[in-house]
Amino acid sequence: MVYHGVVSKGCQRCRQRKIKCDQRKPGCLRCEKAKTQCPGFRNLANVMFRDESERIIRKARTLHEENQIEQPRSSVMQNAVTALSTASAFSASLLPTSISHALSQPINEIGAHFFFANYSCNELPLSEDYHAWLTQMYCEGRSNHALRAAIEAVGMAGISNIFYAPDVASKSKEQYGRALAATMQALSHPVEAVADTTFVTVILLGLFEFMTIENWDHYRSWAAHIKGAMALLQLRGQEQFNYERGRQLFKQLRSHILYDCMQQDVAAPQALLQISHNLKTSAMDERSKKIQPGPIGDMCFRLLDLRAAIKSRDITDPKAIREAAIEMDGELEAWRAALPPCWSYATVDAGDAPAGTYFGGKRQIYSNLWTAQVLNNWRTLRILINRVILQNAIRSDAPDSAHESTALSLIHQLSTEICISAPNFIGSPRSAGLIWPIFVVSQEHLNPRSERCWAVEQLRRISSSMGIRQAGLLADTISQSLNGSQGNFANMEQQAVLSHQSVSPNCTSPSDLSTPMHRTSFSEYCKEI
Structure with a gap:
């Protein structure tokens, strides 16, 4: 599956005529004025990624035949991009999606492709809508600048680590800085501070620290992000459990917090205990218990308390x-x-x-x-x-x-x-x-x-x-x-x-x-x- 960037949001008729569509739903105004039934709008999440496996395989074989001579480290960034393009066709059994693009594609976009192929999971317990939502939020980068930058930073960090590409590493740190600055700005607005996009961004900033850690002195940076996310959990309140994605995001962060507590042999924060109790008593969680086994999170809390x-x-x-x-x-x-x-x-x-x-x-x-x-x-x-x-x-x-x-x-x-x-x-x-x-x-x-x-x-x-x-x-x-x-x-x-x-x-x-x-x-x- 290849990501093709921003796509037209207009209805099918307006796109075919190459005219601007007002995107009014269920039917656009131009179709109404033309007294024609509006054909409707396509699912953007489905068309942003298109299956081009055959093209990638052909391209991979060509590159493989032409690129048998070891190249110097000075061209390592191109090596990384080339390997990403070719590997996607051969690793379909290992990755949820195979994303590739031309060598001229900006490295930050390649980083995003790498992120969605390697770090974004659309399997249980996450709903199918979660992956589509995250993809959609990335593509709407103007309104979600922090999230977009965080996704690109994590993806580029992965590329630089796997392919030993220092140039990509420096660019990943630049995007990390942009994501951090945009997040700090979002936290100054009451509405943006509790938004799912801000919450996911903070989790991704922590993941970036995980991926780039060089020694245990840097562990504090990751722990700082976890503490910041803990504060956001409290700000988000009971409302975060009223919809499936809110519950999923909470459980993601809770696992990170519990891991941190295990590493330090400390008890779980009382605030996390209270929020977890709120989740257990929410209507959404009661419904999920009918299809999933009860969580073992409570046992983890008790073990942490005993060890501490x-x-x-x-x-x-x-x-x-x-x-x-x-x-x-x-x-x-x-x-x-x-x-x-x-x-x-x-x-x-x-x-x-x-x-x-x-x-x-x-x-x-x-x-x-x-x-x-x-x-x-x-x-x-x-x-x-x-x-x-x-x-x-x-x-x-x-x-x-x-x-x-x-x-x-x-x-x-x-x-x-x-x-x-x-x-x-x-x-x-x-x-x-x-x-x-x-x-x-x-x-x-x-x-x-x-x-x-x-x-x-x-x-x-x-x-x-x-x-x-x-x-x-x-x-x-x-x-x-x-x-x-x-x-x-x-x-x-x-x-x-x-x-x-x-x-x-x-x-x-x-x-x-x-x-x-x-x-x-x-x-x-x-x-x-």
């Missing part, structure tokens, strides 16, 4: 901690058991896949990626809760060996399930949703070293294929820990053979993490997708 209380020593009694953790784990187990049959999945042999593609030679088949993502979040919560149980046992004078054994077994089982699910996400807009679960697996000292190294490699794949530097930075952090820990590589290699994995001695050198992958040719790019 342990960290601050507000709770020190080992027995009380154990009972609270066991109760939460039991509730999560009950949540999983209550899921309808449509949430089931199958685990099958991976077959003759290339070494390292699948963990343990297995793969999981889900009805959709949203199901896989929710179940991975559930698995991650259970891992963290059972980690609390094991850590608490060390402090206890009366350890419970039965619960300790169960907790250890669950951590291993759930970690393996997350690893087996990982290949489903690579190359999908939902790849970012895999970062937290796979990071928890790589961080867990109780997991085999080979499994942790495999998880680190998945973080690298997300970083290199999606341009999300945060994944690479996490991989760098864990890799340094693994390489500095005691261990015999021969034993690690033996474990890998037993589990049908391929691993590198050092889980890839940390120096390879800080530099985004530089693809020098189209054929090289094709091998990775």
Whole structure:
């Protein structure tokens, strides 16, 4: 699907006659004066993107045949544009849309195309209208300058990271600055401040920080955007839950806030708890519960509270901690058991896949990626809760060996399930949703070293294929820990053979993490997708 920019909004008759249409609905004034029935107006969201797969494939083959010689880094921007044009035809199975354009197209527009192909998801739980709305808002850039600039900034950041294009990186930062300035201006207007476009822009500004983070000192910039969005949540009030898109946007941001709290071991903000309660009691949420399972957000809040209380020593009694953790784990187990049959999945042999593609030679088949993502979040919560149980046992004078054994077994089982699910996400807009679960697996000292190294490699794949530097930075952090820990590589290699994995001695050198992958040719790019 190729984006063709702004299109005429006139009715069919006025467009054919190439005259200005007043766009009055249901019929325009010119047709009325001509005493002709107005043929009506087309759906702009459908015509902004046109299927040109065959043309792109022909173009890709031509470019591939002509571009066999490696080009110098000075032409890296053209390499990025060329690869984007050609890859779209070959990655249809990985991307929701394949967007391409001529080499003369402005880089900011190419950035927008890259964004909609790689970072905008039109699958469950998002409604089909959400993706169409976001596309429409981008095309109406004059009235949504901040959102347009943010979309282009994120897209160009992805391009610069994947193709190592410093020139594109500088342009992405310029657009980021424009988006930030326009957002600050919008926040000064009561109506614009609570608009969906402003809210999405703030979320995208946070995503930009995720994608361009270079070290953990820059983490504060992302956290600042999250705090700003939290303030907007409060301003938007109960009205945001009166329509589907408002609920979806809230849940997107809530997941970011909870992730931030998990990283810092702090309790969730009380304001977020109150707003989440307002959502649960809204009429829209009551209707959605009939078709979707109950959220596990409440359990996440409780786990955050428990971890924060342990960290601050507000709770020190080992027995009380154990009972609270066991109760939460039991509730999560009950949540999983209550899921309808449509949430089931199958685990099958991976077959003759290339070494390292699948963990343990297995793969999981889900009805959709949203199901896989929710179940991975559930698995991650259970891992963290059972980690609390094991850590608490060390402090206890009366350890419970039965619960300790169960907790250890669950951590291993759930970690393996997350690893087996990982290949489903690579190359999908939902790849970012895999970062937290796979990071928890790589961080867990109780997991085999080979499994942790495999998880680190998945973080690298997300970083290199999606341009999300945060994944690479996490991989760098864990890799340094693994390489500095005691261990015999021969034993690690033996474990890998037993589990049908391929691993590198050092889980890839940390120096390879800080530099985004530089693809020098189209054929090289094709091998990775």
